[in-house]
Amino acid sequence: MTADEFKALCVPATTTLREALATLDRTARGVLLVLHPDGRLRRTLTDGDLRRAALDHVSESAAIAELPQQPPITITSADSLAAGVALLDRHQIDHVPVLDAGGRPVDVMFRRDLTQRIWLSSPHLGEEETAFVEDAFRTNWIAPLGPHVDGFERELAAHVGVGHAAAVSSGTAAIHLALLLLGVKPGDTVFCSSLTFVGSCNPIVYCGARPVFIDSEPQSWNMSPAALERAFQWAKREGRLPRCVIVVNLYGQSADMDAIVPLCERYGVPLLEDAAESLGARYRGRASGGFGRIGVYSFNGNKIITTSGGGMLVADDAALVERARKLATQAREPAPHYEHVEVGFNYRMSNVLAGIGRGQLKVLEQRVDQRRRVFETYRTALADAPGYLEWMPEPEGSRSTRWLTCFVLRGADGAHRRDLVLRALERHAIEARPVWKPMHLQPLFAGAPYFAHDTGDVSAALFESGVCLPSGSNLTPAQQDRVIEQLRRALALD
Known part of the structure; x- marks a missing residue:
């Protein structure tokens, strides 16, 4: 779901039921987010709500605000995927809005995404x-x-x-x-x-x-x-x-x-x-x-x-x-x-x-070429990202397989932004991971001698703000488009 597609789900309470039905049909997501004038979430509106209104003989020209108030079921942007799934199951619903600290919707978690999980690097077998x-x-x-x-x-x-x-x-x-x-x-x-x-x-x-x-x-x-x-x-x-x-x-x-x-x-x-x-x-x-x-x-x-x-x-x-x-x-x-x-x-x-x-x-070289194409697709799609996004470099003389496509988010808040990106992708059943946590920071090896690079602790910095994206050689164009859409939204590029 792109930023524009998300915005299309957000409607004011003055929207008529006829307009809401048309928007539900056009967006095909099964839910609208009804907002207060200040952008906070007032309620959700579904096909079922409109059917109940019709059975109650509510006019199609009536505004959504005239319907009985229904407090929305929501999670926050800091909540885990497990918390969202628990709400979906407990209330037997197919979507749950994600709110920021001010109560404004920033995303929607859909049950159907959970059945179409995109893995970080799944096995790719052939004939x-x-x-x-x-x-x-x-x-x-x-x-x-x-x-x-x-x-x-x-x-x-x-x-x-x-x-x-x-x-x-x-x-x-x-x-x-x-x-x-x-x-x-x-x-x-x-x-x-x-x-x-x-x-x-x-x-x-x-x-x-x-x-x-x-x-x-x-x-x-x-x-x-x-x-x-x-x-x-x-x-x-x-x-x-x-x-x-x-x-x-x-x-x-x-x-x-x-x-x-x-x-x-x-x-x-x-x-x-x-x-x-x-x-x-x-x-x-x-x-x-x-x-x-x-x-x-x-x-x-x-x-x-x-x-x-x-x-x-x-x-x-x-x-x-x-x-x-x-x-x-x-x-x-x-x-x-x-x-x-x-x-x-x-x-x-x-x-x-x-x-x-x-x-x-027998197909190793094909797999290498496919993963390198996955990396190039990501890099092209995010070419307009600000300078704080840096891809894992490929030095002269090296030909990486791009087994995993990785980047870091530079800046003082890089670690915070990394966590937001990972949570946003996970809400849409997209597996992404932090860069490896260095061994010298692991409790298992506490006290082990460590020699940092001459400009400081490089591996710690990569871990703090690094992200590994889905990179499988069997990643379909549609799957990668889905990752890119959510990634662009998480990075606020759209």
Whole structure:
């Protein structure tokens, strides 16, 4: 609903019933908002109200003000979606006006929107996956491992230009294995991007190690090379260099590898590249995930391609990947019986899920192009937004997948405006989210060392006013138009 469409629902109490009926028919929303002269909501008017008036023989030329007064059922702009749904259900109605602090209507929550929810990033499956899954069923390769696992590993490694790959149960499992392969032990230190999902750094704790968080840079929203260098200098003075550095490629975009890789090499610390969100992205022509000693991808249901749940560990070192496979299958020794000399994990991917992954991989480049078009559509539609709206940048030399389209609202009231935008979208069953809450601000990691960018705490500022919009490659033009309409209203652009 655009701003003009909303205004068309608002009528004065002097409107006649005949005029109200015509407006209801023209707007086709099932409700009108009847206003006091000062703009406050007086009541709502529905088809049912007009039918009851006709049965009571009220003249069509009578004004709405002559009808029996009926206090409106409303919510405020600060109320949650759950509060609105509760009112709809309790009163068995299909719409509820949203009022500002002065009692003036600013929106209407419609039940029919709730049945047409727009997701942030839903799975996008096609026809390719079906053949692989049917093959797994036909050949009875259902359990973990199998020919589709082998094929998925081989094809993914070739696609990203890395020598070897091991398919596992999740991206988090892949990071855990990678840390073990890099020798992380209890008491060690691991540097990690702060602006990320907790799955990037929970495995540090699994290993009994200590995370040290590194801020983002404004140019890419990824790890700040300046902050990383200061962290290395501190660690050297303390006499405890990190066992490895986890660099997260955020929202489909690579970090500044030209600066980060040489820093890690100078201090002799291996790089673990968390490309869970950036499969399909490129940096200086190379695939994201191929710059570190080990790279990691995720195939969670919301990722650019999915296996429902799953991950992949990649490396050029064949011995590392072979050891990852062993650890992921309970560290079973090559013996005719079940022999174990070390702790292992149940981390391998099933043959069925790998079949889905093989089908998804065939359309990866299409999915990247589709998500980039989604971003361009948003940017074009909001080109008239004031300067306080800034899109996630794409530095020269990078090609982001735009896995999620993100922006920040700059200014002193950016956090407040972000919350208003998120609530407005949620009222219309549109899933949007804040940018990740940085790990150094999470209660779980209270007290962990943190190194900010040289201009201040960039990741905290991005979280405070950042928004992630629906970005799925299967987002229809009509769905994106609906998001844009509500977003423009929430930003007061119309």
